[in-house]
Amino acid sequence: xxxxxxxxxxxxxxxxxxxxxxxxxxxxxxxxxxxxxxxxxxxxxxxxxxxxxxxxxxxxxxxxxxxxxxxxxxxxxxxxxxxxxxxxxxxxxxxxxxxxxxxxxxxxxxxxxxxxxxxxxxxxxxxxxxxxxxxxxxxxxxxxxxxxxxxxxxxxxxxxxxxxxxxxxxxxxxxxxxxxxxxxxxxxxxxxxxxxxxxxxxxxxxxxxxxxxxxxxxxxxxxxxxxxxxxxxxxxxxxxxxxxxxxxxxxxxxxxxxxxxxxxxxxxxxxxxxxxxxxxxxxxxxxxxxxxxxxxxxxxxxxxxxxxxxxxxxxxxx
Numbered sequence: 001x002x003x004x005x006x007x008x009x010x011x012x013x014x015x016x017x018x019x020x021x022x023x024x025x026x027x028x029x030x031x032x033x034x035x036x037x038x039x040x041x042x043x044x045x046x047x048x049x050x051x052x053x054x055x056x057x058x059x060x061x062x063x064x065x066x067x068x069x070x071x072x073x074x075x076x077x078x079x080x081x082x083x084x085x086x087x088x089x090x091x092x093x094x095x096x097x098x099x100x101x102x103x104x105x106x107x108x109x110x111x112x113x114x115x116x117x118x119x120x121x122x123x124x125x126x127x128x129x130x131x132x133x134x135x136x137x138x139x140x141x142x143x144x145x146x147x148x149x150x151x152x153x154x155x156x157x158x159x160x161x162x163x164x165x166x167x168x169x170x171x172x173x174x175x176x177x178x179x180x181x182x183x184x185x186x187x188x189x190x191x192x193x194x195x196x197x198x199x200x201x202x203x204x205x206x207x208x209x210x211x212x213x214x215x216x217x218x219x220x221x222x223x224x225x226x227x228x229x230x231x232x233x234x235x236x237x238x239x240x241x242x243x244x245x246x247x248x249x250x251x252x253x254x255x256x257x258x259x260x261x262x263x264x265x266x267x268x269x270x271x272x273x274x275x276x277x278x279x280x281x282x283x284x285x286x287x288x289x290x291x292x293x294x295x296x297x298x299x300x301x302x303x304x305x306x307x308x309x310x311x312x313x314x315x316x317x318x
Contacts, residue, residue: 081113087117096114096118096129099114108138111138111141111142115142120153123146123149123150127150130146144173147161152181152185155182155189162178162193163193172197172200178190178193178194180206180209186213186217188214194210207229208237212244214242215246237267239257242257243255243257247274251275251287252279252290255275255290
């Protein structure tokens with residue numbers, strides 16, 4: 001199949017998607033021209049059909065909705081991904097520049113797919129381009145996509161780049177994205193970066209999530225990092241998360257961890273009950289012995305109740 005024919009099919013498929021989507025408005029003429037129009041000189045037929053495609057794009061979305069045309073959201077997402085995939089690597093920046101003229105949801109989603117592709121190829125170049133964006137909301141969204149792709153490619157380099165971003169809402173959002181992506185891949189090099197963020201529920205939730213993930217692979221290292229957090233309340237929440245997450249494998253070590261690192265009180269009590277629940281599944285006698293040492297009667301009662309409910313009932317003789 002000739003290359004011009006492939007390009008024609010791509011153009012018509014893209015146009016058909018726009019023409020039948022009640023949510024996606026027409027990309028501006030410049031964006032469309034930059035996405036496929038620059039290939040038109042290769043074929044007179046492509047130029048003619050490309051014009052027809054642009055005409056199709058000009059149909060009023062409201063009239064399409066009134067005509068009863070609908071699009072399956074999954075199909076729409078597939079078409080969106082197809083459009084992004086058809087842009088040649090060398091044209092990614094050109095397509096992104098053009099998309100900035102369009103403020104529809106479709107253009108926004110397309111930008112994220114395109115910047116993600118570019119970051120997978122050359123994250124430094126993609127980051128440099130995004131740093132020059134004037135719209136803070138677009139910059140934040142695209143920079144998050146770059147951080148995610150870069151973390152998968154080279155976490156150390158991604159952390160170094162994010163660490164150098166200017167303080168502000170964009171940097172905070174990017175650090176959170178980087179932290180979740182790193183934790184998903186069981187890489188915890190972004191922990192210190194996240195811990196240094198200003199206090200927020202989003203930061204704390206991510207740190208606790210990372211601590212749990214880390215505890216599954218290296219609880220000792222997770223505790224070392226958690227112990228460096230200056231905020232006492234947050235530090236104890238992290239240590240509690242590590243202890244509970246590691247209790248399935250080594251409940252006695254988890255018990256020692258909360259006994260020596262948590263201040264007596266509600267958090268320590270809740271952690272103790274959670275550890276007891278895990279301990280009883282592998283060593284009911286050891287769990288009962290540990291619970292017997294609890295100084296707080298209410299906590300001891302709660303732990304014993306959990307212990308009893310999780311122990312298998314003895315078989316009765318017939």
